[in-house]
Amino acid sequence: MASIKEVAVAAGVSVSTVSRALNGYTDVREDTRKKIMDIAQELGYRPSQSARNLSSKRKENVAILISGLGSNSPVDEFTGNVLKGLNSYIQGKNMIIAMYGISSEMQANQKLSEFCREYSLSGVILAGLKLGDPYIEEIKHTDIPCVGIDIKLEGKMGASVLTNDIEAFREITNYTIEKGFSQLVLVKGKNEASVTHERYSGFKKALKDNGISDNSVDVLDCRFDENLAYKKVKAYIEKHKKNKGRAFVCMSDLMAVAAAKAIEDLGYSVNVDFIVTGFDGIQLLNYIRPRIATIDQNIVKKGYEGMRLLMRIIKGEDKPRTIYVKHKLIEGE
Amino acid sequence: MASIKEVAVAAGVSVSTVSRALNGYTDVREDTRKKIMDIAQELGYRPSQSARNLSSKRKENVAILISGLGSNSPVDEFTGNVLKGLNSYIQGKNMIIAMYGISSEMQANQKLSEFCREYSLSGVILAGLKLGDPYIEEIKHTDIPCVGIDIKLEGKMGASVLTNDIEAFREITNYTIEKGFSQLVLVKGKNEASVTHERYSGFKKALKDNGISDNSVDVLDCRFDENLAYKKVKAYIEKHKKNKGRAFVCMSDLMAVAAAKAIEDLGYSVNVDFIVTGFDGIQLLNYIRPRIATIDQNIVKKGYEGMRLLMRIIKGEDKPRTIYVKHKLIEGE
């Protein structure tokens, strides 16, 4: 419960001196500082962040704003992994990061800049944003540093941490073909998601790499919906048997798992009669047999890099820019 | 960027009046209030929380402190589900909750009361705490409302949201027996976890319910470790074949999944040759075939109820107490 004043009195110095000592200013005599430190420690003194925020200009408060916690969205590992990544960055750095849930509704009611002012934030990480969310547009013209995880942010203060979806999807498609399955079926995500377009573009590059013509490939539009993927893949196989597409290249792991299930439910063997590949690298795949090949996006690393970039931007050590976190191909069996 | 002063000037009233109008005090003339509201809206005014925290006594700032985000812990769904629950409570309530990651190390460095003072918190939800964490002890003597999710908090300000582990485990054990498998093998969690003891006690009640003697039951100490569970269950079956324990009653879903895998790897059929049951209700089970019976703990609900209880305690509408969130038996196939 100690305030700076109590520390000052106990140390027999002024409040200003305590403040300077505690904040690591150099113009404090060493023994004065020592005494102040000791007393602060003893009293369990902690500066009130509210008071500090109110009086100080140069502050380094950051927060992560998480969208999509709303109750209709399925809980996935994304949030936990991002948090874990942020956390690993601040470990031992004597800093703390606040997290706030932001719904699309809330974004409509309160501008990001107002939010940051209200909570004294000097920079934010944004996770879970969807194309069309109000903040995406606002960030183009804001002057507070923003780092988007898995979402491209524009404007002079907009930075991003992304997977190179084009390269990654090209890679896994090539992997599929190398495994001897060149009659491809693309199990596609929803068009509203930017990643769908990027992965699609990577897919086409892989076709070109292998001299496969676009129109020899079937596309199942499954909108990242596992039930839809199950149905469409099942129907596809029932119709063509093993005579047409034999490789289901999926834009997400969950769709891949559904596709694999469809294959098995029809009495075929995954990775033998038909190959399936995913994208994301979710935990679930570790429990599915046979193992489905995928691209691990390394979300934890994204959290870490996002945090690191944000701090560097705030301190002026770096400029807002786009970082690509290296993905990893995980082979199937 | 507007401050209360600018609103006051624009409205032609004093700062005090603006403050009272915005905070819903009744002693403001209706048209004055209306004008102030309009102008505040127009200017995009938001009160600085820092200033408010500093000047006001009766504040209702709450936060969730999450332990176990440390990088060595596996990411699971727990955190995301709790957050989702909290979030569903505050939906539309015009409030926001801050989240902070707290490691055991940090707990050792900074007392909870100091933390709350530093961040102007009037109440906290604690999630992911382990037996032996420093804050558990401190809470016994603190005077700030604390709600523990899945951890029993003591002291006059300690509240808890729990599963009735004893009843739940008794229930699933009884379910197993009803399914015709009475030669039980308990796949046990680690002794350092309080839930292990409670589930064990529920297990024994079920034995008594069915007149089964304790020493006819084998216990595999697997410490909530899936690899250990896999090994021990496999060794057990290799040794006894189908001649002894036939029902692996597991204290967690992950151990149950491992047990099921061991069974299948030995060429047996899950839920036919041997039955397996879990505990938790994790998403993964929806993807494992055949479906393993389990107890769904409803973590989302726990988050919701925890938040609700905390707010009620802060407002004086309720006393710190223990809430049990109803679990649900999910049958296997």
Next chain:
DNA sequence: CTGAAAGCGCTTACAG
């Protein structure tokens, strides 16, 4: 190297 003083943006008795 140190202290007195102003000020950050609010809330809240108090007076009228």
Next chain:
DNA sequence: CTGAAAGCGCTTACAG
């Protein structure tokens, strides 16, 4: 019903 003023706990020029 409204306003002037004190105060919350800090930081930061400024003076010495």
